[in-house]
Structures are given as structure tokens and as C-alpha cells.
Amino acid sequence: MNSEQAVIERDQKYVVPTYKRSSFVVDHGEGVYLYDTSGKRYLDFVAGIAVNALGYGDPEILAAIEQQARRLIHVSNLYLTEPQTVLAEMLVQNSFADKVFFCNSGAEANEAAIKFARKWGRRNGGDRYEIIAFSGAFHGRTMGALAATPREHYQAPYRPLLPGVVIAEYNNLASARAAVSERTCAIIVEPIEGEGGILPATAEFLQGLRELCNERHLLLICDEVQCGLGRSGTLWAYEQSGIKPDVMTIAKPLAGGLPMGATLVTEDVASAIAQGDHGSTFAAGPLVSSVAQVVVRRVSQPSFLAHVREVGEYLGAGLRRLAQHKPIVSEVRGRGLMWAIELTEDAAPYVTKGYEQGVIMTMAGQKVLRLLPPLVIQRQHVDDFLAVLDGVLPGGAE
Ligand code: PLP
Numbered sequence: 001m002n003s004e005q006a007v008i009e010r011d012q013k014y015v016v017p018t019y020k021r022s023s024f025v026v027d028h029g030e031g032v033y034l035y036d037t038s039g040k041r042y043l044d045f046v047a048g049i050a051v052n053a054l055g056y057g058d059p060e061i062l063a064a065i066e067q068q069a070r071r072l073i074h075v076s077n078l079y080l081t082e083p084q085t086v087l088a089e090m091l092v093q094n095s096f097a098d099k100v101f102f103c104n105s106g107a108e109a110n111e112a113a114i115k116f117a118r119k120w121g122r123r124n125g126g127d128r129y130e131i132i133a134f135s136g137a138f139h140g141r142t143m144g145a146l147a148a149t150p151r152e153h154y155q156a157p158y159r160p161l162l163p164g165v166v167i168a169e170y171n172n173l174a175s176a177r178a179a180v181s182e183r184t185c186a187i188i189v190e191p192i193e194g195e196g197g198i199l200p201a202t203a204e205f206l207q208g209l210r211e212l213c214n215e216r217h218l219l220l221i222c223d224e225v226q227c228g229l230g231r232s233g234t235l236w237a238y239e240q241s242g243i244k245p246d247v248m249t250i251a252k253p254l255a256g257g258l259p260m261g262a263t264l265v266t267e268d269v270a271s272a273i274a275q276g277d278h279g280s281t282f283a284a285g286p287l288v289s290s291v292a293q294v295v296v297r298r299v300s301q302p303s304f305l306a307h308v309r310e311v312g313e314y315l316g317a318g319l320r321r322l323a324q325h326k327p328i329v330s331e332v333r334g335r336g337l338m339w340a341i342e343l344t345e346d347a348a349p350y351v352t353k354g355y356e357q358g359v360i361m362t363m364a365g366q367k368v369l370r371l372l373p374p375l376v377i378q379r380q381h382v383d384d385f386l387a388v389l390d391g392v393l394p395g396g397a398e
Contacts, residue, residue, distance in 0.1 A: 132179045133188050170199065235299065235300050318382060341368065
């Protein structure tokens with residue numbers, strides 16, 4: 001039995017089968033490429049689901065891991081360590097926020113946001129605990145985040161869900177307004193829905209939500225777990241609509257591939273939270289925090305963000321050109337380096353064809369090919385990707 005077959009069989013025998021796996025086994029990564037155990041190279045347009053923003057083997061990330069691992073990896077939040085505080089300062093200085101709560105994933109960041117909103121809502125008059133979320137949203141798979149993720153196949157096996165979550169229609173302000181009651185404390189929204197199919201909220205919608213929150217004294221929570229930290233072409237996607245949230249959740253690329261999440265809040269929200277209200281054993285240990293400093297420093301540089309916008313527009317233009325002679329493509333949409341190619345049929349076979357041709361793509365819903373390449377890709381990588389995609393999708397060649 002070859003080593004690939006052995007991995008597949010061990011996975012099937014010993015790992016709880018929650019994932020649909022690729023048929024190949026990834027061995028290592030270099031730059032914007034992954035290599036499988038047979039030595040085959042793949043151009044990676046998934047980046048660990050929007051995680052590996054700086055690609056694979058970034059020297060600064062490797063140096064931060066090595067240096068900090070030798071000093072101290074973990075000590076728990078009973079004790080102060082410098083890297084966590086420096087990271088918090090960097091996040092605050094580069095966003096709307098005044099304070100940061102750290103955790104280990106996107107779902108955990110949203111759990112913290114939900115808990116903080118409820119505590120804040122109760123402090124600010126009466127029994128306010130309801131949260132409004134939107135159709136198409138994905139906020140994670142823990143019980144709180146799941147209640148705000150209105151997808152039947154994710155929710156059905158786990159009912160009863162967390163009560164107090166009301167679903168309104170995305171990009172429909174009237175629907176959001178109608179969902180507000182005297183029990184509402186917050187609205188949670190993805191400025192660009194990721195798993196929902198790379199669907200940007202309109203600027204008017206986000207501005208309208210901000211006004212609604214001001215009027216009714218609600219918290220606006222932006223979930224930037226997928227679209228944040230440069231992916232949309234600005235450091236935070238909310239910037240593109242000219243609004244500021246009260247709470248923002250981030251994770252995915254934050255610590256360069258190590259698990260880390262964060263919930264960024266205003267002073268008003270932070271002042272509702274006291275010692276013992278929430279916590280985490282692992283959160284923002286010195287190792288992950290040191291690596292996250294590298295990521296935040298790099299992705300917040302204006303030249304880095306300009307690169308994301310420039311290569312992103314180049315990719316978008318190439319996709320639109322390709323779509324013109326591919327009747328199977330019904331829509332191309334995206335911002336920065338997050339793009340969706342909506343097909344008229346199931347996208348899964350085209351992901352598999354991509355693998356065969358040495359390109360990695362993922363899906364968002366059954367008919368959408370989702371592209372989330374490392375933010376450091378160059379035009380040449382985009383050209384190579386488009387050439388492969390042209391052969392993968394049926395229709396005339398360019
Ligand atoms: N929020 C958004 C917008 C996401 O895209 C995801 C994951 O895809 C999550 C939350 C959950 O993050 P995690 O898988 O790290 O728990």
C-alpha cells in the first residue's frame with residue numbers, strides 16, 4: 001500500500017467523518033503552491049480557506065515561530081505576557097476598536113460577540129438579549145454561532161438551537177427594521193458573505209444598519225472572519241461602506257495558520273464586561289500572538305493592500321473575460337481577493353477537474369466556485385490559474 005492510500009484508510013478508520021476530503025494527501029507548501037505526497041504541484045486558490053494570506057513558508061512567520069517557541073509557547077491567561085498586549089495594541093491602532101478579547105477560532109469570536117452583546121444589552125436597559133442575523137450568513141458551528149447560521153442542513157440535527165436569534169433578509173433593510181423588537185440588543189452581519197457565496201452587503205444596507213443600531217441603541221457586530229485582514233482589498237471590509245461597527249470578529253489569517261480568533265470592541269462594550277465573564281485557556285498565548293504580530297503588521301501596510309486590490313481587479317477582469325465564452329458561468333462577483341464563479345450547475349465536478357489540472361479551488365454552496373488565494377499571489381499566478389480554468393470549464397477557449 002502506498003503512503004497516500006495508507007493516509008486515506010487511516011482517516012476513514014480513525015477520524016470522525018465530518019469532512020468531505022480531497023482524494024490527494026497534502027505534503028507541504030511553498031509560496032502559493034501546495035505539493036501532494038506524490039510530488040504533484042497545485043496552485044492554491046483556497047489558502048486553507050482564507051487563512052494562509054502570506055502563503056507557505058514565509059520567512060518572517062517561520063522566524064517568529066522559531067524564536068518565540070524557544071522562549072515560551074503557552075502559559076495561560078492567568079499570567080501576563082508581552083506578545084498578547086502588543087498584538088492587542090496593534091489591532092486597536094488599526095481599527096475602530098478600543099479593546100480586544102482573544103480566542104482560538106472564528107466561531108469562538110462570534111460566541112464572545114453574542115455573550116458580550118447580551119451582557120451589554122442587559123446593562124443598557126431591560127431584558128435585551130435578542131440578536132438579528134441574516135439569510136445566507138455563516139457564523140460558525142458552535143451552538144450560539146450555529147443559531148445565527150440559518151442553513152437547514154447545519155442546524156437540523158442539533159435543535160433546539162440557542163433561543164433569541166432572529167433571522168432577517170440580507171441586503172434588505174426593511175426586513176432588518178421589522179425584525180427589531182424591545183428585546184433586541186445587536187445585529188450581526190458579514191460585510192461580505194463568504195460561505196454564502198461571496199455576496200457583498202451593499203453600502204446602503206450597512207449604512208442603514210448602522211443608523212438602525214444608533215436609533216434603537218443596538219450593537220452592530222461585523223463578522224470579518226473571512227473578509228477581514230486585507231482579503232477584501234481594505235484592511236477591514238466595513239471601511240468600504242464608510243461605517244464603523246461596535247464589535248468585530250476576526251480569525252482565519254490572523255496568526256498565519258495557527259489557530260487564533262479575536263473579538264474587537266468599543267470601550268462602551270468592554271465596560272460591560274467584568275473579570276470572570278468569559279475566557280479561554282489557550283487564547284493569545286505568546287507563540288500565536290508573536291506570529292499574529294507579523295501578519296497584522298504586513299497586511300495593514302498600504303502597499304500590501306494596494307497589491308491585493310490590484311491583483312484582485314486583474315483576477316476579476318480575467319474571470320469576467322473568461323465568463324463571456326462560458327455559458328456555464330451565470331455570474332462572476334467578488335472584491336479584493338475573494339471571488340465567486342456562479343455556475344448553472346453543480347460546481348463539485350469542476351473542483352475535481354481543477355485538482356487533476358493542478359489547481360485548488362473550493363465551493364460556497366452547490367453551484368459556486370469560490371476563490372480565496374493567498375494575498376501574496378502575483379499576476380503571473382492569476383494568468384496560470386485562468387489558463388487552467390479555461391480548460392476546466394466547458395465552453396469555447398479564450
Ligand atoms: N464567520 C465566518 C464569516 C466564516 O467564514 C467562518 C468560517 O468559515 C466562521 C465564522 C467560523 O470560523 P471557524 O471555522 O474558525 O470557527
